[in-house]
Amino acid sequence: MAKASEAKGKTRIQIEKTEKILAAALDVFSTYGFRGSTIDQVAQKAGLSKPNLFYYYDSKDAIHAELIERLLYIWLDPLHQLNPEGEPIEEICSYVKRKLEMARDYPRESRLFANEILQGAPRINTLIAGPLKSLVDEKTTVIQSWIDADRIAETDPYHLLFSIWSTTQHYADFDSQVQTLLPSERIKNRFQDAAAHLDRMFRKSLSPH
Known part of the structure; x- marks a missing residue:
């Protein structure tokens, strides 16, 4: 399940980070497909650490589902x-x-x-x-x-x-x-x-x- 994306009253920074992750994931998934994509690729594309990305989404499936x-x-x-x-x-x-x-x-x-x-x-x-x-x-x-x-x-x-x-x-x-x-x-x-x-x-x- 998505985490920050489902939380009420998100801060501006949370919204910006969520959008950055989704934009990066769109690039990665559309290029490599779901199976060929990794959380590491998404985090790198978004300019975030992997632990930071996991604060917002707990899995590749959660990111993909929202996209x-x-x-x-x-x-x-x-x-x-x-x-x-x-x-x-x-x-x-x-x-x-x-x-x-x-x-x-x-x-x-x-x-x-x-x-x-x-x-x-x-x-x-x-x-x-x-x-x-x-x-x-x-x-x-x-x-x-x-x-x-x-x-x-x-x-x-x-x-x-x-x-x-x-x-x-x-x-x-x-x-x-x-x-x-x-x-x-x-x-x-x-x-x-x-x-x-x-x-x-x-x-x-x-x-x-």
Whole structure:
């Protein structure tokens, strides 16, 4: 269990140290994965002694659990914003844009999540089977209602979401490959170009006529 992070009335220093530990852990976990990371690496990255780190968190699992909990709120927000009352294609393309912006702005969080999934999601399966699944079930029902009303083309709502995740998160999880393969003059604008490409692709595939 987290210690200082759960204590009421934390001091400014405690809050700063907690955030420093979490930021360091995010760097370490997103680079080496949970299994390949150690408390010593996190402490060194945070600029703290190991005993000092243990004052705030009593294990690697506790740090990781708090990171994942925070990540889930960030990760679910773009899908929460999908409005059932909106224009379907605009709503879906706006969701694609938000997910790509997350890949740009939160690459470490994306890699942390990807690492966990690749390991079989042993530490986050409850979160996936709970809040994430509930939200996905809710939004796929919305998408299916748009299909039934002939407001977007026939598609599989679940696989549509999976496709959006894979095409947008690619630019976080495989950014080094993207930068290597693109012509050098296009690297700087890679996210803008990706946004335009994905918008065209999803609009065309979702158009009902």
